[in-house]
Amino acid sequence: MLSVKSLRIVSSSRAVLHPCWLTTNRLSVSKAVTCSAHCMSASLHKKCTWLSSMNFRALRKERQLLFYTHRAPSLRNCCTSQVKLNCWNCKHLLDKTPAFFCVSCKAVQPPEEGASYFKIMDCDYTFTLDTQKLQKTYLQLQRCLHPDNFSQKSVKEQEYSESQSALVNKAYNTLLKPLSRGLYMLELEGMSIEEGTVSGVDSDFLMKLMEINEALDEARTPEEANKIGQDTKGKLADLTVQIDAALLKGELQAAKALLVQMKYYANIDEKVKEKLSEFM
Template sequence: MWRAALSHRLRGGAAAASPWGRPGPPRPRSSLASCSASSSCWSCGLALPSASSPPRFCPSCRALQPPEPCADLFRLMGCKRTFQVDQGRLQQRFRSLQRALHPDYFSQRPQTEQDFSKQHSSLVNKAYRTLLNPLSRGLYLLELNGIELVKGTDTEADPEFLLEIMEINEKLSDANNDAKIEEMENFIAAKQEALTKGVRRAFDQDDLQEAKKLLAKMKYFANLEEKLKRKKIPF
């Protein structure tokens, strides 16, 4: 029955929910192009070097400057803007930035600077989480290229893939012991690994539409992973 219902939705009946999104209005290749940081120090007014890497400190009074309005998370974390990142280097950069920007180190500084340190720390946490996870990293790369996955419906969704997801959901619902849950966990992890490799190839070939298609599938499996986590939590 569920197969018939799904087929009806895909043929034009009630729209099937999907994480596939449609591209928004045309934008520059990088949405960061129109963003610029302040050119002078908020504390002493000295002109700041335009090429300095974030986070910026005034070369004269050493005051911490505010985060860039549209920070490039790859640049902030010292990574090349590619899908494949050096996780060891990413973690090292994260620890280094957190040590340098932790609010505790600015407790005796002006309130403005204390606020900036909190903003920087929050941004560093966001950058680390985004770039560490293949799905969020890929989605961010698409965003930098003017492509977003948005909530809604998509008539181009692959019917066979949606049927596969529904079948996996059924198996997950029926998994009522540790052995079956572990089997599903390994199966979903293997699917995600294969999709991640496909996304890497797509970005290497600059095929953004293929990357978008595969990342949308990864979102489905990420939802399944969350269901697995909840299923493993004892009541």
């Protein structure tokens, strides 16, 4: 790559031989210098970004217990836009995102596109979130956003309240149970578990599931069915601990495999409830 000084020397020598060259090619020289500076800047930026990434990985390894609060959030975990928004009604600047109401005119706001369920429900991005706090937030939001509160408002506010209320419902139901919460966290990281798939599942594990299902079908008393239910709940609790540990370490593939197992055990748990209802 030519330095700026070298370009000046070449320019001067060419100008002596061809007086018109300096005038007609000044723009080309300027472009070459600009391009050189841009390439150097891009190279330095790339190097700094790489070093920052290396430093972050080292920090995360040393402080795994604080993984969720210190890790660099991916685009999937955050709202798609950090731009300040204004109220659709009075144009006042909204104080936070996602915003449910304008602090100035109190008008209900439309749902913010791309906001994660964790942000909507004001929860920490963690598999072991506080479900009591989640339920409290849910009740507070629904008391404020329920469409019945806006029956005398404009059509637009009625539509926004219905959309916000439905979104809060969906966010709450997704985050409430460990299985749906874990699957949603994988989805935020760009991973998913296909419906009905058994690929990657250990054959011994599938055999064990068949035995449990057969025992449940053959259960003739509530005690027998309840015993299977208690064993299943214990397994679900154990899987919850393992999944949380995998996510804390950023081991997404391991978390995915464990969530597949949780999905099967959650299905058995539902079958136990159905079986117990037959004895009533």
